[in-house]
Amino acid sequence: xxxxxxxxxxxxxxxxxxxxxxxxxxxxxxxxxxxxxxxxxxxxxxxxxxxxxxxxxxxxxxxxxxxxxxxxxxxxxxxxxxxxxxxxxxxxxxxxxxxxxxxxxxxxxxxxxxxxxxxxxxxxxxxxxxxxxxxxxxxxxxxxxxxxxxxxxxxxxxxxxxxxxxxxxxxxxxxxxxxxxxxxxxxxxxxxxxxxxxxxxxxxxx
Numbered sequence: 001x002x003x004x005x006x007x008x009x010x011x012x013x014x015x016x017x018x019x020x021x022x023x024x025x026x027x028x029x030x031x032x033x034x035x036x037x038x039x040x041x042x043x044x045x046x047x048x049x050x051x052x053x054x055x056x057x058x059x060x061x062x063x064x065x066x067x068x069x070x071x072x073x074x075x076x077x078x079x080x081x082x083x084x085x086x087x088x089x090x091x092x093x094x095x096x097x098x099x100x101x102x103x104x105x106x107x108x109x110x111x112x113x114x115x116x117x118x119x120x121x122x123x124x125x126x127x128x129x130x131x132x133x134x135x136x137x138x139x140x141x142x143x144x145x146x147x148x149x150x151x152x153x154x155x156x157x158x159x160x161x162x163x164x165x166x167x168x169x170x171x172x173x174x175x176x177x178x179x180x181x182x183x184x185x186x187x188x189x190x191x192x193x194x195x196x197x198x199x200x201x202x203x204x205x206x
Contacts, residue, residue, distance in 0.1 A: 010155060019085055024054050025054065052074050076163075080110050089109075114173050187200065
């Protein structure tokens, strides 16, 4: 069975507007209104999951969904940079920011490196197809012959979606920085572990 994974990025919030490492910032009023307006455009799915961030949780509620929380879809762990503006971190720790941007194995903030993020999200993505290791909370058990889990809809932070694309298409880690994921867009991956096809992000609402 082909697995179709539809990843929806959450609505706008103040942290995104201010170029902050998000921390625990929820949707703002505009993001909430936009998510509510998009509710009728959410694609059908067999299973629904969400990252545990307040922004993903609030977006799911505004879309009228009740997805199970999936820890593997948590946002990029930014350690002591969480909640700070990029401009502030660049001023306080310019060498750390330079290393973070240039070296995918670097984690000067004390959280996850880019390589660790891509590995974590990639392991979750590959686990959706029967015959791979592990189980995903909120998913049906794979069948006896290793069939996949059908259509999966996940609400995930932009960094998680970018990491999923990097892993699925076997891109070099540096390609992560060349990908943009706008709020309330759908990025679709279909196929199986080692052979995924990409349908680039489309807006839920025109």
